[in-house]
Amino acid sequence: MAQNNLARNLAQEEPQTYISTPKRVQTPEIGANQRLGLNAFEKTLIACGSVMLTVLMLVVVSSKISLSDSQHQLQHLDTRITNIHNNNTNLQQQIGELQSSSRLQKIAKENGMSLSNGNIRNVTK
Known part of the structure; x- marks a missing residue:
């Protein structure tokens, strides 16, 4: 029991310090249902990116087919x-x-023939 009282005494003796937190500046929040629109540059960029991606995919597929045909x-x-x-x-x-x-x-x-070494000729090109 003496130990419990000691712990309570130490807890009461410690000075309590408070840290102040900075105040938040409130900004207008966008609701969950509101969406930002895309401007013309972003739409053009997305369209060009999609076209380029499609072309690159077709090039990769055609090169794979060509490579397979060449290997065959x-x-x-x-x-x-x-x-x-x-x-x-x-x-x-x-x-x-x-x-x-x-x-x-x-x-x-x-066929009734005989081999005569005198009649043999060596022909070279």
Whole structure:
């Protein structure tokens, strides 16, 4: 109980200070139902901004479509190049097989021909 009285005594001994707040200047308030109108410059600015935004959106969409089309064409060309390269490799392998000396000697023997080293000529471009 003694502690409760001590706390009350300390609270009563502290000097109370008051801080004065500045007075507010009253301004005319706009009601919730009142709206400010737009002037001609603001209307023109909004219209131009909307037109520019629409044009930029169309440009972005058209560039994305163009990019997609270009990627499709590139993929198609890469596929054609790969097919032609594979075809060339296969043809070079067939040329090598057809030019093999064992095959040529076999065909020569079947047709009654013989190989004479004196009759062989090397031709270069």
